[in-house]
Amino acid sequence: MTAISELGAGEFSHQALLYHDDSSYLAGVVPFVLEGLAAGKPVAVAVPGPKLDRIEAALGPAARDVRLLDMAEVGRNPGRIIPSVLHDFADAHQGRVRVLGEPIWPERSSAEYPACVQHEALINASFAGSAVTILCPYDTSRLSEQALADAHATHPVIADESGTRASEGYAPDEAFSRYNLPLTAPPDAEEFSFDLGSLTKARHVAVARGAALGLSQDRLDDFALAVAELCANSVQHGGGSGVLRVWREHGDVIAEVSDRGYLSDPLAGRRPASPRQLGGRGLLLVHRVVDLVRTHSTPEGTTTRIYLRG
Incomplete structure (x- = not known):
């Protein structure tokens, strides 16, 4: 298996944004979007519906220049986010894009969660060497300690209200393997x-x-x-x-x-x-x-x- 962590980084950026309430959420995501637009980069926002509405309202007229996607729909299956959301947008704009993507939220089911972590780990391999910038918000007030540990394992950079730093727990290969879990069908299947x-x-x-x-x-x-x-x-x-x-x-x-x-x-x-x-x-x-x-x-x-x- 190709080692996810061994592939080159190039200009690629994949950060986890740790937030704890609506205020810290918007304080992290809105500047990310506006800075991308100011730099002339295409920007996509793919987050669960209610948060999408909040971001759209906070952006005001600038929202017209952003591709807005409900992650609960386009990313219902985490396995289609890379090809059908991220690559679809990046490839249409020659790769120099910003994407705000939130694939993990508290309402995700226990069946969905392992696939979400594997998706986050694979982003690093899929876009290594590209100029894509991806920011993934994580709700520290509602997600489990394991989910937050997995965020550190799958993102090379962590961002919060204090700034950005390299993730000391970054280990995408280990994270992917940790959720390569046995699947057992019920006896009445x-x-x-x-x-x-x-x-x-x-x-x-x-x-x-x-x-x-x-x-x-x-x-x-x-x-x-x-x-x-x-x-x-x-x-x-x-x-x-x-x-x-x-x-x-x-x-x-x-x-x-x-x-x-x-x-x-x-x-x-x-x-x-x-x-x-x-x-x-x-x-x-x-x-x-x-x-x-x-x-x-x-x-x-x-x-x-x-x-x-x-």
């Missing part, structure tokens, strides 16, 4: 073993089970597409076969695919596809159409789990 000859049947099994578990037709189409991509990936890269499991949990319809492959590239599925690229879009597509992706991968095998809200 629908299970189907597949290989090349039964890929179509695997998709039909998933669709039938997803419909029985209450997915709408639109969501069922996304579910079928994601499952088909994961199963095909197992056949091509995971030893020629795999096991599909489907169940419902806490309002989500969940499917996971396990195989004997090893996902050695932590950025797989998070790099934007080149227009001339042949293949290699399967995991990227999965991240785009589902609400959450969790992965556990070791040299002994890989399990990829997808969540869709019913």
Whole structure:
């Protein structure tokens, strides 16, 4: 696995902003946005909806020059933030941009949180050597001590009311690995073993089970597409076969695919596809159409789990 922390820094900046109330939040984020605009840089703000409204109001007329995004929507699946939010904006402006992005907030679920930390760790590898500047706010009054420790591990620079400093706990590779957690399906999950000859049947099994578990037709189409991509990936890269499991949990319809492959590239599925690229879009597509992706991968095998809200 490529060491996240060993890739060059260039002009790239990835900072965690530690704030404790609305006043310290706006005092940190508004100057960041206005300084970017004053320097002639495109600026995007991707934070949860209520905070987006506060920032827009605080910016006044300057808000018209900022790309405003509700992170609760565009970043519902943390795995699509890098390709579909950060790269989408940076690549459209030749990379010299500022982004205020808040992927971790107190209402994130326990299932989402590990994927959020891995996303933050991977930002450093994805944009190393670029001129992208990213500021990520963290609520010290409501987030756990572990979440704040993870912020120090995934950001090379920490900012707060006292200024900025290098993070003494910066260790993105360790943070990513810490949340490469085993995934165990419940005993009542629908299970189907597949290989090349039964890929179509695997998709039909998933669709039938997803419909029985209450997915709408639109969501069922996304579910079928994601499952088909994961199963095909197992056949091509995971030893020629795999096991599909489907169940419902806490309002989500969940499917996971396990195989004997090893996902050695932590950025797989998070790099934007080149227009001339042949293949290699399967995991990227999965991240785009589902609400959450969790992965556990070791040299002994890989399990990829997808969540869709019913």
